[in-house]
Amino acid sequence: MSCAFLGGEIINPSNNYVVISKENNVLDTINLDQNNRFLYKINPIDPGLYTFSHGGEIQMVFLEQSDSIVLRLNNLDFDESLVFTGHGAKENNYLINMFLQNEVVNNKILRMSQASPEKFENDLDSIKAIFQKNFDEFKTKYKTSDLFNEIAQANIDYNFYAQKELYPFTCYGNTERKNLDELPDGFYDYRSNIDYNNEKLKNYFPYYNFLKYHFNNIALQSHFKHSKDSIFNNKSLDYNLDKIKFIDSLVSNDSIKNSLLKFAAYRYVNSSNQIDDYTPYLNSFLEKSTSKKNNEQITSLIESLINLKPGNTLPNTLVSNNAGEELHLTDFIKGPTAIYFWSYNMKNHFIESHKKIQELRKKYPEIDFVAINIDNNEDSWVTYLKQHQYPLKNEYHFMHPEISKQILALNTINRVMLIKKDRTIVNGNTNMFSKHFEVELLGLINQ
Structure with missing residues (x-):
């Protein structure tokens, strides 16, 4: 069969x-x-x-x-x-158990990463040996297929490789430059075994996550060689250009390469407010990406973000209130305003963002905090708010979600827009969970 x-x-x-x-x-x-x-x-x-x-x-x-x-x-x-x-259940129960174990172990490894690189490496090898022993016993007992064995082995290898790639970023005692300089010889010897083009694993979480961390690391190592920086700055144009250069040079599988390039572009654009850097980054991205769809998405995103630069007027788009009345986005801006977004497909963010805003409303009554639901179903959002017992005041929904998300460059649910009373943009791309967010709110009040 x-x-x-x-x-x-x-x-x-x-x-x-x-x-x-x-x-x-x-x-x-x-x-x-x-x-x-x-x-x-x-x-x-x-x-x-x-x-x-x-x-x-x-x-x-x-x-x-x-x-x-x-x-x-x-x-x-x-x-x-x-x-x-x-x-086929035994193999899948094994994989989901590994997934859950990795979550627990990775938290433990994060605490371990405060140790010296030699101790960290020894402790990591000991934990990996336990995983390897359990897998060897499992595949012998159940005579699993070669394909399953390849995937399960990759789960072990790439998850632990990822922890070593993360080490310079998660060891907080020193700068990232010093952490990298103090790594012992052979710390990254496994890199000679990396398969950058594994078609079978290209959508597998452990493999794909490893590749993301790996390119973050080697780009930083390269950046430090031609920079005086000592601290990791994910907003640096030069660092991010290095990253996509390495992706382009080391990955030949178009699907994997284009996916990594797209992810890197989204991460950079969402973290950086240096709008003047967007154009040189986009030019480099377009030279490397072979996906027409990705190229159009990233180009559209950057063009929209350029339109949202500080000092520009907030673009208009249609929203509805809880009574179903149609309004323009700018109609309810009567003073300093923070606009945030939510989706009922992202429950944790929905709860945490509304909880955070409840606290901020008490601290900053001068600011109007406005929420907009981005989902396509124009009826469910009100019901969802009522189920969670949130007030409906200052809650809205996009009348045409896809068009509005493109106009406002909403490729991430975490975005917050800070708007002055005269509807000009103070910051079109900030995050309420950033440690600097309340400083930005004070700046908005004082505009």
């Missing part, structure tokens, strides 16, 4: 469907039945990693020929409650 089945039950679903994908391509959207269950046949099966998503949460499942896997999870505790049964 050259097919496979994936089904399951979702307790406390946030909507009535799940999405099955492979390599970022959506295979199908499957509706849940009256019992919150689903069943999907993949025919023909392309063995490897698939993703299933529900309500903004995402997880991976490993499928091979003739597998028939049933998953069960509680949407309120998505990853921790996920279990698999059926043919």
